[in-house]
Amino acid sequence: MAVTYKKLFHMLIDRNMTPAQLQQEAGYSANISTRLRRDYYVSLESVEKICRVLNCKVDDIVDFIPDNPEKEQ
Template sequence: MAVSYKKLLHMLIDKDMSIAELQRQAGYSANISTRLRNDTYISLESVEKICRVLNCKMDEIIEFIPEDGGSNNGQNS
């Protein structure tokens, strides 16, 4: 599965907060900000820091996307 942080980026826009401000408040490295922009894996610890700052749940900022583009989860109609 691939990961997408588009929900997070939209939330930041809605809150009029930059990714740099989030980084400062959450106390994570610039490398994490780059990973967020590039939709690459970040640790659960970093996700927790972000959720604490934004007062949100993980599913409000992260979306998991099947890499094959299809649905192979056994829920065929």
């Protein structure tokens, strides 16, 4: 199963916040920012930091995509 953070980046646009500002406020590394942009897995700890800053839930910023959608149905 793959993951995407498109909802996170849409939320940042809606809140007029840059990824760099989020990184600074949440206190995670530039490596995590890169992983988010590339839709790579990040730790739950990092996701929790983001959710605290944005006052949102995990499903507000993360979507899980099945590797083979036909098998999931």
